[in-house]
Amino acid sequence: MTLLPVWAEQIKYLVGIFAILNPLGAIPIYLSLTADRRPREMHRTAAKAAVAVAVILILAVWAGDALLSFFGIGLPAFRIAGGLLVLLIAIAMFHAKTSPARQTDAEQTEAESKNDIAVVPLAIPLLAGPGAISLAIVDAHQAGSWPDKLVFSLGIVGVAAIVWVVLRLAEPIGERLGTAGLNIATRVMGLILAAMAVQFMADGLLALFPGLSR
Numbered sequence: 001m002t003l004l005p006v007w008a009e010q011i012k013y014l015v016g017i018f019a020i021l022n023p024l025g026a027i028p029i030y031l032s033l034t035a036d037r038r039p040r041e042m043h044r045t046a047a048k049a050a051v052a053v054a055v056i057l058i059l060a061v062w063a064g065d066a067l068l069s070f071f072g073i074g075l076p077a078f079r080i081a082g083g084l085l086v087l088l089i090a091i092a093m094f095h096a097k098t099s100p101a102r103q104t105d106a107e108q109t110e111a112e113s114k115n116d117i118a119v120v121p122l123a124i125p126l127l128a129g130p131g132a133i134s135l136a137i138v139d140a141h142q143a144g145s146w147p148d149k150l151v152f153s154l155g156i157v158g159v160a161a162i163v164w165v166v167l168r169l170a171e172p173i174g175e176r177l178g179t180a181g182l183n184i185a186t187r188v189m190g191l192i193l194a195a196m197a198v199q200f201m202a203d204g205l206l207a208l209f210p211g212l213s214r
Contacts (some may be wrong), residue, residue: 004055005027005032009142009143010143010148010151010152012133013139013142013143013152013155014152014155014156014158015191015192016135016139016193017057017132017136017139017155017156017159017196018162018189018197019189019190019192019193019196020086020089020131020132020135020189021053021127021128021132021136021159021186022127022186022189022192023112023127023162023163023166024102024166024173024177024182024185024186024188024189025093025096025164025185025186026099026122026126026127026167026180027167027170027173027174028174028179028182029098029126030046030122030167031168031170031171031174033117033122034117040208042168042170043168044118045116045117045118045122045166045167046100046118046125046167046168048118048119048123048166049122049123049127049164049167050079050123050160050161050163050167051160051161051162052118052119052122052124052128053123053124053127053128053160054156054157054160056123056124056128056132056133057128057132057133057136057156058153058156058157060129060133060136060137060140061137061139061140061149061152061153061156062137062140062149062153064077064136064137064141065140065141066136067137074117075138075141075204075207076203076204076205076207076208077204078134078138078204079200079201079203079204079207080201080204080205080208081134081139082131082134082135082137082138082200083196083198083199083200083201083204084197084201085130085131085134085192086131086134086135086196086197086200087191087194087198087201089129089190089193090190090191090193090194090197091189091190091192091194093187093189093193094138094184094187094190094191094194096182096183096186096187098126121142125130127163131193133167135196138200139152141153144210146209155179171207175201
């Protein structure tokens with residue numbers, strides 16, 4: 001395998017991870033949860049959330065296969081289930097809404113009363129929720145060898161750094177893009193996710209039922 005396809009695959013995985021994290025779409029929620037906090041506290045929250053996102057997804061990369069084996073779940077079945085979950089999130093993003101699969105209204109209300117929101121609910125489930133974890137597990141399995149997983153993990157660190165920058169600059173970004181701009185970005189990310197979700201489900205169905213390819 002040549003170097004270009006390997007890097008092309010890694011970039012594709014990371015674009016999917018960034019799309020499902022959707023830090024731009026999280027800006028309004030982040031600002032509402034930190035509205036009464038000082039800038040220094042907001043910056044600390046952004047950094048802590050980004051680190052938590054990286055840790056959660058890297059754990060999924062390296063422990064995902066073992067977790068599936070422990071529960072006796074085959075990758076094709078996980079692809080279909082993960083694809084359905086990602087598709088539900090993508091459909092909510094088309095409507096510029098937060099999917100209940102990421103955060104419910106009750107969780108939002110509870111978050112508003114918490115002192116530290118960086119890990120819960122900001123990092124998980126708002127950013128690195130079940131959909132992002134599922135995507136990381138499937139992509140890591142696709143990567144295969146541990147050197148490729150290592151490169152993928154480093155890429156996740158880079159994506160988490162972008163998340164940190166977006167959250168740290170949430171106020172100016174929100175003011176510059178406005179509600180319409182943030183919603184457009186969310187819908188574009190949703191389109192990417194929907195296509196990936198359909199591909200996941202198709203690959204899973206073909207693996208479970210090879211006769212479908214005839």
